[in-house]
Amino acid sequence: MKYQKTEVKLDNSLSFWKHFDKEERVLFYNPLNNELIIGAKRLKTFGQEENYNNYLYVFSSRTFFDSVKDQKWAEFGNETVAFEYYLVEKKGKQTLYYFEDLVEIENLKIKSNEHFYNISADDYEEWKELFANVYYEISSRKVNKVVISREVKIVCETLVNTESVLKNLLEKNQNSFIFAYFKNGKTFLGATPEILVQKEKDNIISYALAGTILRNDEDDELQKMMLLNDRKNRYEHQIVIDKIADVMKQYIRDVIIDEIKILTLKNLHHLQTRIYGKDNSTLSEWVTRLHPTPALGGNPAYKALEIIKKYEKHERGLYAAPIGIMDENGDGIFVAGIRSALICKNMVFAYTGGGIVDKSECEAEYIETNNKLKTIIESL
Numbered sequence: 001m002k003y004q005k006t007e008v009k010l011d012n013s014l015s016f017w018k019h020f021d022k023e024e025r026v027l028f029y030n031p032l033n034n035e036l037i038i039g040a041k042r043l044k045t046f047g048q049e050e051n052y053n054n055y056l057y058v059f060s061s062r063t064f065f066d067s068v069k070d071q072k073w074a075e076f077g078n079e080t081v082a083f084e085y086y087l088v089e090k091k092g093k094q095t096l097y098y099f100e101d102l103v104e105i106e107n108l109k110i111k112s113n114e115h116f117y118n119i120s121a122d123d124y125e126e127w128k129e130l131f132a133n134v135y136y137e138i139s140s141r142k143v144n145k146v147v148i149s150r151e152v153k154i155v156c157e158t159l160v161n162t163e164s165v166l167k168n169l170l171e172k173n174q175n176s177f178i179f180a181y182f183k184n185g186k187t188f189l190g191a192t193p194e195i196l197v198q199k200e201k202d203n204i205i206s207y208a209l210a211g212t213i214l215r216n217d218e219d220d221e222l223q224k225m226m227l228l229n230d231r232k233n234r235y236e237h238q239i240v241i242d243k244i245a246d247v248m249k250q251y252i253r254d255v256i257i258d259e260i261k262i263l264t265l266k267n268l269h270h271l272q273t274r275i276y277g278k279d280n281s282t283l284s285e286w287v288t289r290l291h292p293t294p295a296l297g298g299n300p301a302y303k304a305l306e307i308i309k310k311y312e313k314h315e316r317g318l319y320a321a322p323i324g325i326m327d328e329n330g331d332g333i334f335v336a337g338i339r340s341a342l343i344c345k346n347m348v349f350a351y352t353g354g355g356i357v358d359k360s361e362c363e364a365e366y367i368e369t370n371n372k373l374k375t376i377i378e379s380l
């Protein structure tokens with residue numbers, strides 16, 4: 001499918017996002033290659049087996065669990081879509097791609113709005129109950145890790161200005177993937193550090209990301225050392241490495257596991273390990289094979305998912321779910337939709353979670369989820 005293209009010069013690419021205010025839109029910023037892609041106006045929806053390789057880009061999302069009941073997630077996820085217009089910003093160059101009709105994008109002022117809000121984070125009792133239930137299952141050795149999460153409701157005094165939130169997310173989270181999906185008046189967005197799987201020709205790359213410590217301005221190097229040497233975090237991380245490597249080894253003879261590194265974000269450090277090999281399956285097939293890793297579900301996955309379903313009171317929807325973008329060759333990347341929120345008018349449903357193992361402590365894990373929540377709070 002041939003798109004036509006033209007160079008544009010906008011002070012901020014978010015003018016393109018704002019231009020298509022009423023239309024379905026998607027935004028994806030990849031910090032690995034500094035590429036920002038924004039798509040607007042649905043052109044085509046792809047069936048499961050349909051070939052989308054001739055489209056410039058396709059956006060694909062799945063819900064965390066196969067199905068969702070909660071109305072606020074209605075019509076989100078489990079589809080692959082091509083858009084009529086794309087704006088691609090790379091190395092300071094902006095290119096507008098259009099399928100049929102060229103549009104003029106006005107150069108708008110994108111401002112950071114400060115939202116005044118009320119946050120109902122008085123859910124520690126609920127967390128304690130969730131933690132106790134999950135801890136019991138871990139103690140009885142049915143599972144060795146479960147990732148549990150909170151839904152935190154934030155009520156803003158005005159409608160949420162998503163351009164402003166996106167501007168802040170982009171400016172403040174340089175090592176994260178910034179994503180947004182606007183559909184039917186609601187926006188799911190976030191700044192995630194977690195890559196589920198990436199494909200470049202026959203190179204399949206996944207990352208284990210689990211294990212967390214707060215940054216400390218005074219002695220950040222010490223924090224990194226502490227995280228690298230912390231037994232609970234190493235154990236939690238190793239479960240993720242082992243599972244990803246096991247899945248990959250079913251399809252790939254030579255799976256390479258790099259050494260464990262530190263990924264530094266605005267407020268936190270994480271343990272991160274790259275795991276990769278060569279294979280010719282599609283990226284969507286790899287997403288199905290790997291989702292959810294024990295960084296988002298638990299181990300063994302089927303048991304952990306049963307536990308999450310049983311004890312978490314909210315529905316995850318797109319939280320921690322695969323969200324990705326693929327190019328015309330089928331190459332691309334899927335990230336996990338964490339450090340995220342669903343925005344409906346003046347309401348922000350923010351999601352935050354953490355991995356629980358037998359050495360986890362209830363209060364410390366709760367505080368960790370508050371630290372992870374800062375990504376969304378600081379964008380408001």
Ligand SMILES: C=C(O[C@H]1C=CC=C(C(=O)O)[C@@H]1O)C(=O)O
Pocket residue numbers: 147149194209210211212270294295296320338339351352353354355372
């Ligand atoms: C589940 C989340 O984080 C995951 C990713 C990195 C570190 C994690 C941890 O240390 O618990 C979590 O596995 C979340 O941010 O909601």
